[in-house]
Amino acid sequence: MQNMKLERILLVTTCFVIASLNINAVSKKSKLLFLLVDGFRWDYFDLPGANLSGFDRLFQYGVRAQWMVPDFPTNSFPNYKSLETGLHVEGHGFVGNYMWDESTGNHFELPMSEQSSFLSSWWDVEEPFYITADRQGIRTGLFNVRGCDIIINGVVPSLCEPFLDNSSTASVSLQLQHALEMLQHDQIDIAYRRYTHITYELHLWKNVYHMNVDTAGHNFGPNSKEVEAAVTEVDAVVSELLDVIESIGDPHISLVLVSDHGMTSVDQTHKINISEAIDIRDVRKILDSGTQTLIWPQPGKTEQVYNRLREFHKNLKVFNRADILDRWFFKKHSLIPPIFVTADKGWYIVHQNKVDESYASLIAKPWHGNHGFDNDDLDMMAIFAAYGPDFKKNVVVKPFSIVNVYQVICHVAGIKPHPHNGTWNAVQDMFVEQELHTEL
Structure with missing residues (x-):
């Protein structure tokens, strides 16, 4: 029964998961499950006709932000790196999904199909939390992450399983179950799982039931029935995920759920x-x-x-x-x-x-929908929600910048953070014990 529930988690195709088990870095055993759903706009919870019992349950027993402000440009890779480093774009250097280095002539592009995207010059600028964790003895395993074997400042994650291009639900299920088994058997301390769309071509997304939120928003618009179906699928994942966490029975498991940006309608004549x-x-x-x-x-x-x-x-x-x-x-x-x-x-x-x-x-x-616009626009706003012993229950906190998620990860997982652009004041109200945190 539990395996069936775990397989259910894999039906959303644009998210990444981080599960963190840290034994030695803090005084108590701390676990973190970190889930990112690509392109999930802050107000998708209010879509007409959507009965989101999973999210309702998450909000009832946890904390949420009114919305979360992404970095500009409001695209995936810049905000992945803002989440991972706690730095604004001009600090971590991933200024877009596509980049050109005038001094070297090298290109970086989101699909990472060209070798130049793997050059250390893109990656060594600032250190993501999963490298910092490994440097501090908190073992990390990366699953289905493009470039997970890239050496960053002399360190690679303890485990790197290769990216599965256009993988099936069954193969992804086997990989995630393997990651969870490694966590349970104390073979790794952090499992990082990312789900991203491989291409923007419409013909690859005929099965709406398995369509991710971001792709549905692009191809059909944020107010479409396809987005509602994708959001409902995420809700089912959240519900099953909470069931699994509760069935484990460990009192020190927390869940953090975020998105990287929102979505807005695009007029095809514009x-x-x-x-x-x-x-x-x-x-x-x-x-x-x-x-x-x-x-x-x-x-x-x-x-x-x-x-x-x-x-x-x-x-x-x-x-x-x-x-x-x-x-x-x-x-x-x-x-x-x-x-x-x-x-x-x-x-x-x-x-x-x-x-x-x-x-x-x-x-x-x-496309009928797009992001990347001014991060001052409400349609670009992302989501943040958290659940577990570290977090208050049934609380809504004020909006905050995406760079603050880094310190939430570090606090819950026991990672000593690098300097960053977040402020503790922005997130302290979500925690049960506000005074017991890593100095940031």
């Missing part, structure tokens, strides 16, 4: 083709599309390209690097180009000579 505004011969490199684009003009062409773009479209925001908004914590990094453009909410950018082919279908048929 296309901004910036190739109509600029001469591509004046551009040395142009990267990414959709909600924002990064542009490196040819020498002596920066002012010309900037002026043409600035006057091109009223729903296109154009920035010289120095003028990028300070509140985004985005511009003070060497990977930010001389010109950065972003679309207003509900619009999308296309252009020629794209490096990232994942957006290729946008010109012919754009």
